[in-house]
Amino acid sequence: MSIELLSPAGDMERLRMAVTYGADAVYLAGSDFGMRAFAGNFTPDQLREAVAFCHARGVKVHVTCNTMPRNDEVSRLPAWLELIADAGVDAVIMADLGVFALAGKHAPGLKRHVSTQAGVTNYEVARAWHDLGADRVILARELSLEEVAELRAKTPRELEIEAFVHGAMCVSYSGRCLLSNYMTGRDAQRGACAQPCRYKYALMEEKRPGEYFPVYEENGETFIMNSRDMCMIDHIPELMEAGVDSLKIEGRAKSAYYAAVITSAYRHAVDAAQAGVPLSPVWRDEVEKVSHRHYSTGFWFGQPGQFTEDARYIRDYQVCAVVESCAPDGRAVCSLRNKFRTGDTLELIGPGLEPVSFQVPVMADADGFPLEEPRTPQMKFTLQLPHPAPALSLLRRQVSEP
Template sequence: MREKKIELLAPAGDMERLEMAVAYGADAVYLAGTAFGMRSFAGNFTPEELKRAVDLCHKKGVRVHVTCNTMPRNDEVARLPEWLTYLDQVGVDAVILADVGVMALAGKYAPHVQRHISTQASIVNYETARAWHDLGADRVILARELSLDEIREIRAKTPPELELEAFAHGAMCVSYSGRCLLSNYMTGRDSNRGACAQPCRYQYALMEEKRPGEYFPVYEDEKGTYIMNSRDMCTIDHVAQLMDAGLDSLKLEGRAKSAYYAAIVTGAYRHAIDAALAGQPLDPVWRDEVEHISHRHYSTGFYFGQPGQFTEDSRYIRDWQIVAKVRSCTPDGRAVLTLNNKFSVGDQLELVGPGLRPCPVTVKALWDEDGERLDQVRKPQMVFQLDLPCQAPPLSLLRRRADLTP
């Protein structure tokens, strides 16, 4: 039996994704306000929504971490005291930052909020981690480029009260700890200000100056031309090793991804952590769940060596589609749901939910909200009824296999 408790930190791009992360087992969520965060294309939270989010999470015993990890300009830094004061007032548990000025302001204007140093600070050694701790940091979020052995050494050579957090799953940047200028140069969208256009995923060719329109393929090797395309990280098979290395928090990337992603990846890693804590192997059904979400080809990041690149294409693998969400369900399985994508009587679906093992569902009958029989449900967000094979908690999902890879 492993006694070390480790935090599962899940992404929450908006309220729907936050609710999914909480329901599927997150110990903490990280999110952003409408400014100062590194994901401008996530839904993000207005001040009023943030207060509701904190209240909801704290009722469930879940911590809330708010990102302030851009490098603010003069006009922005002038607005930070008001924002940090608000975070302190509504009871946010931690602020994630990367700038030493923001660090000082957070200590002054949010004295009850922990200060976590973002992966944007590129912490790759124990001296840097100790220096941030000396400045008042409660936690450092380590750079993705570290090996497991390097993390062990950082843990051994830093104060035990300094918490260590590292990414366990999700997209990786081709640049060092996300410090990329390519998007800004090519599109005017600054990756370091939350607006990356992901030009590393583009397919590039060579064009000679005096032969415009005549393209020559660029090959890294015989496999293809996506020379900067990074794989996604997946460490679900190695959770026990990450815990043994001394990490205090495992972070799931994905604030800009779907509510379905937030639910499934959180649930899978919840089971992985619980199995590791119990000294048990991970049930293969939960390992399989990370194959059911939209992702690029997986690697284990830098934990066990170079992750390698996938140079044939940069497409997401999308093999499953959510069709409906459970609102309520009786003990005998009669469920009220809202529709995401149409389906019909006779279709084969799969039920997943908080604490539920995935199970097949054959659609034998459908009813509208008033109990009238239907052959098909097709209007998005319509409310309908369906018999499930078991009682499913709210926010359970129905999905079907569908090749959505672009």
């Protein structure tokens, strides 16, 4: 069974990483109507560039239009939908029924995908969307594997099923939360969530202002709404058996490094599952080497549970440099991201390459003079790698104990 790997692209750098590291499709937002207001997002010209880059490599582009627009925004939608259709986008992702209808009218060539924000949790609603013209439904993250399999079995086969397999999760049902809007004025349904579910809360009694009483879980933990991240890399064969057509990685607001490493890990997991062979532990380990919260399998196999001890990210690795070009002998021109020096131990990772550790030799600056430590952000320098590596390969180092 063929299955699509769908990766996030918050800006052009992250898009290039996702495509280079193995995505079959990417999803992104333009400058309006997307659910990640603080990702880089794409201007109209950048959107055309992104589509051209992806299509030249056989990768599809899905554009999010999944906010819940207000009256004063609706008049802008037809022009926006016509623009993304003219740019050559493959599909548009929507949660609002009015936007869905407008897309059918103003961008009839685009496939219409129903966002997870619409809360598709059963086969009847999936059928209803299909009857209205939907090409795909993106399932609510609250469904179990058995529910997804039943939904697939009871819906038309031409209706594609997309499901999240990796990334941040929301404490609210399918992301429909008012807490951010209430506390900060930033509307989660308009792409601006401040994630107040990650805050540490205390209880204050009305007649005792200024007295704060801690809110505890059973072992003294206080982060009662802090959701774990989802990680389903160990269960790709089960997802394929359930009939999922597209595996979605969350993370348009996350780094280019995240887009590269997580896409690469799931690329190998999908390829292994399709070949009927076990996933190498090398690629399973990669999902631990990006910034993440404590993992769970989401709702796929039962309740994920909250992580109540703290809301911090686990950040054990740091990108030091990006490979700009590399000669056949492994001599590479790199661009600095974070400081390191001769003698440090780094890992080289790249598209299709297993990570390899090496000790940094003496480098050379742009003029060919010996260089012990590149210091200026984005500066170019030359470094001998342990073997040749394609452009957009990365050098990273461990910054904490495993």
